[in-house]
Amino acid sequence: RPELLHGGLLDDLEEIAGSIPRSALRLQIPEAAFMDPATRLTIDQLVRAGYGICVRDFGTASSSIRRLSWLPDPAIRIDRSFVSGLAQRRSDRAVVSTIVEVGAALGVRITADGVTRPGQVSMLRELGVTRGQGWLFGRPVPWPELIRRTDRSGSGSALRWQPPTAPLTTEVVT
Secondary structure (H helix, E strand, C coil), X not given: XXXXXXXXXXXXXXXXXXXXXXXXXXXEEEHHHHHCHHHHHHHHHHHHCCCEEEEEEXXXXXXXXXXXXXXXXXXXXXXXXXXXXXXXXXXXHHHHHHHHHHHXXXXXXXXXXXXXXXXHHHHXXXXXXXXXXXXXXXXXXXXXXXXXXXXXXXXXXXXXXXXXXXXXXXXXXX
């Protein structure tokens, strides 16, 4: 959350994003940040600038589903604590199932965070989760490495710019 209090965050993001359309990027913001009026101002600026917002660690703070309604193309990431407990705890399965049901009714894009085992993928699919992120799919990579991997020609053309059919994301659609 300290990044959200940094007065130059939007300028920094604009410089990093370069020619990439803001609507093709989705910034992950912790759920707790939506509760703080100071960080909410920055989030509002990011939304007005056209950045997509994904509510990270969803279900771990006291956020309201209603808060998602002001986001264009809302997205949430189910916290890894629920994903890791799917096989052992009925309560975690119930929480994930409820998030999926409510999210689907509200048109919210849902990603499960912290997927580390194939069995979790199976359970998440059964519960209606179609996106996952975690070490099972790959390790995080720095921005320059992502550019290198997506641009085999070395010219940067993969990210400058042909409009995508979906926002750029590190999520793996399953």
